[in-house]
Amino acid sequence: MSARNRVSRRQFLKTSSVVAGLATAPLFIPSTAFGANERILTGHIGVGGMGNGNLGKFMDNAVAVCDVDSQRAEAAGKRVRDKKEKCDVYGDYRQVLDRKDIDAVVISTPDHWHAIPTIHACEAGKDVYCEKPLSLTINEGRKMVEAARANKRVVQTGSMQRSSKEFHRACELVRNGYIGKVHTVHVGLADANDPGKLPADSKPPENLNYDYWLGPAPVRPYNEKRVHYNFRFWWDYSGGQMTNWGAHHIDIAHWGLGKDDSGPLSVYAEEVKFHPEGYHEVPEACRITYDYGDGVKMIVGQGQKDIKMGTRFIGDKGEIYVNRGVFKPSSEEIGAIQLKDSDIQLYESNSHHKNFLNCIVTREKPICDVEIGHRTATACHLGNISCRLQRKLVWDPVTEKISGDNEAAEMTQRAHRAPYVLG
Secondary structure: OOHHHOOOHHHHHHHOOOOOOHHHOOOOOOOOOOOOOOOOOEEEEOOOOHHHHHHHHOOOOEEEEEOOEHHHHHHHHHHHHOOOOOOEEEOOHHHHHOOOOOOEEEEOOOHHHOHHHHHHHHHOOOEEEEOOOOOOOHHHHHHHHHHHHHOOOOEEEOOHHHHOHHHHHHHHHHHOOOOOOEEEEEEEEOOOOOOOOOOOOOOOOOOEOHHHHHOOOOOOOOOOOOOHHHHHHOOOOOOHHHHHOHHHHHHHHHHHHOOOOOOOOEEEEEEEEOOOOOOOOOOOEEEEEEEOOOOOEEEEEEOOOOOOOEEEEEEOOEEEEEEOOEEEEOOHHHHOOOOOOOOOOOOOOOOHHHHHHHHHHHOOOOOOEHHHHHHHHHHHHHHHHHHHHOOOEEEEOOOOEEEOOHHHHHOOOOOOOOOOOOO
């Protein structure tokens, strides 16, 4: 990404008026080398829901928390202070990035707020743990990868199933051909758990900086059932269960198929169902076929009787179904296979969060590196675009472009509301 096409973190500081006085704050770059006994210090951006869960995983490292909801921020700060002497509380993530003592940030915001702080954190010399899905759009994801590479940052995507033994075991067996040639993968998504009918719009609560919560998204009146957890049911902020659970189970499909650096050649939403009264915007049910061009098709299903939650690899010599806490091969013989030294040995991690901390020290790529997270998120976004347009998309995973459909191609990116603009 060239300087001409990008608004830098410092330019963003100068153009934004969200927090007065930050425009002249110095940009500090922390060290990138750590001794074996040195403690890595983390700042946490977004501390509700999953953010609170991530905070618990990094409790020994946390020194600062940040949230646009002051009640959530204060509660998180107290949680850390109950364990140790000090934790600073902020309402603007840039204050966290300006701390020279903080080595890494953990970003657990709604999806529409993933790209900007991740890119700015990379520019500030911080390593990043960013929740899944990595991005709101395909274009954002590529910019996040570019920022990580240009600034030599470690960026872990929070698709934590890669650090669970059942998924690792399943993918190693598949990659080594122990179920034969894979021809089909089923990926099952959770049913819609939407908030129900929306109440009337209202004034935002005093504890929520609603304009900052919207950030790069379009301005619209506050509604209590569009914010916090419910953000995931609206296109301005997320992509429904596709980007929620698809970012987990498609990720495992890609790992098992060896598609971490590529993607499908076509995506077709054969079936899609939306809420008849528009209680939310994202699909309630869908069946989407992804063709990878090598004889493998991935079928993503939501509300489909033949596709259950999780990932099912189907080969010409057997099958493996895997989900959280579940490893189910089609035969005892497959389940008993022990890998040979000559077999493909996949990256192994027993803790997604510790893997991130270890990679900060070693400067190696984490188990779910930003490029991997981007490719998984891309598959999710393509599925949603096909659902919204209800037609087949032709995708080039090398150029990362949709061909022959200008309307669909435009949906791979979105305009950001000023001043929250990356270019």
